[in-house]
Amino acid sequence: MTVAFAFLAGMTLVSALGVVLSRSVVHSALFMSGSFLGVSGYFVMLNAPALAAFQVLIYVGAVTVVILFGIMFTQKPQVRRYRTIINRQFWAGLMVAAGVGAFLAYVLSAEDWGGAEAGNGPREVGAFGRDLLGVSQGSEIFTLLFEVASVLLLVAVVAAIVVSRRKIGEGVDRGVRE
Amino acid sequence: MPRIPTQVQEILDTLVAAPPLEGYLVVGALLFAIGAWGALIRRNAVVVFMCVELMINGVNLTLVAFADYLPNAGGLGVSYAVLVIAIAAAEIAVGLAIVLAVFRSRRTVNVDEVTSMRG
Numbered sequence: 001m002t003v004a005f006a007f008l009a010g011m012t013l014v015s016a017l018g019v020v021l022s023r024s025v026v027h028s029a030l031f032m033s034g035s036f037l038g039v040s041g042y043f044v045m046l047n048a049p050a051l052a053a054f055q056v057l058i059y060v061g062a063v064t065v066v067i068l069f070g071i072m073f074t075q076k077p078q079v080r081r082y083r084t085i086i087n088r089q090f091w092a093g094l095m096v097a098a099g100v101g102a103f104l105a106y107v108l109s110a111e112d113w114g115g116a117e118a119g120n121g122p123r124e125v126g127a128f129g130r131d132l133l134g135v136s137q138g139s140e141i142f143t144l145l146f147e148v149a150s151v152l153l154l155v156a157v158v159a160a161i162v163v164s165r166r167k168i169g170e171g172v173d174r175g176v177r178e
Numbered sequence: 179m180p181r182i183p184t185q186v187q188e189i190l191d192t193l194v195a196a197p198p199l200e201g202y203l204v205v206g207a208l209l210f211a212i213g214a215w216g217a218l219i220r221r222n223a224v225v226v227f228m229c230v231e232l233m234i235n236g237v238n239l240t241l242v243a244f245a246d247y248l249p250n251a252g253g254l255g256v257s258y259a260v261l262v263i264a265i266a267a268a269e270i271a272v273g274l275a276i277v278l279a280v281f282r283s284r285r286t287v288n289v290d291e292v293t294s295m296r297g
Contacts, residue, residue, distance in 0.1 A: 001197060002194075003193055020216035035235065048245075051259055059235070063267065086219050097214045108200065109203065116249075128253070156271050
């Protein structure tokens with residue numbers, strides 16, 4: 001388990017650094033899917049195999065493809081020097097992020113979690129599904145949250161279509177004016 | 179079967195044992211920090227979105243680690259993680275639509291060149 005933990009930690013964090021520091025935007029997207037795969041491996045280790053499957057399907061599959069489409073539509077050739085892809089706050093941002101990370105890591109590891117042991121998660125998919133639909137004891141709120149999330153997804157899909165639709169005669173699309 | 183020395187047995191035991199809760203929490207915090215760094219320094223709006231997704235994944239990892247390790251959590255953190263994934267998917271759809279609309283009208287996706295709402 002420790003070997004798997006260390007391997008996944010390296011994969012997740014190195015890929016995350018690759019997202020931030022790689023010169024090509026497409027490489028950033030591929031590094032991002034590597035980082036998501038590492039997190040889904042953690043979900044398997046944490047007794048949530050169904051959530052790991054969701055992670056692979058939604059993040060590694062859908063979100064990466066949508067972002068690659070976004071890159072395809074918005075990329076224009078430009079010099080890939082660090083000065084053009086990174087703004088002037090490189091070191092200030094690094095210090096802020098390192099401060100946030102160090103503070104969070106310190107607080108989370110200094111807190112006494114009271115002899116917590118692994119294995120409390122809903123390993124069975126049936127128990128997980130009952131939790132998610134608010135059927136099991138103590139998770140009644142999820143009935144409401146599930147419905148709200150579905151309405152939110154519908155509204156987001158409609159909003160995405162409305163926002164990104166091109167009105168006739170307005171603007172140019174990849175150099176073609178109507 | 180040959181007898182394994184005690185030290186080797188101890189090393190093997192630590193390798194097989196489940197890592198502590200703090201390990202997952204620290205990895206989640208570092209993922210969040212790296213994502214925040216990228217969202218602060220990158221110019222391309224699409225890369226900023228990717229970094230926000232990294233931050234969301236760090237938080238999800240923390241939620242699921244708590245759900246698995248704390249007995250009183252009842253495993254509900256996993257369900258919350260599913261809701262977070264759904265909302266993140268909605269956010270990425272609307273966000274990329276906005277990026278596309280900005281690119282149509284301004285021919286750029288660099289966040290420091292889109293300044294029409296600057297006060």
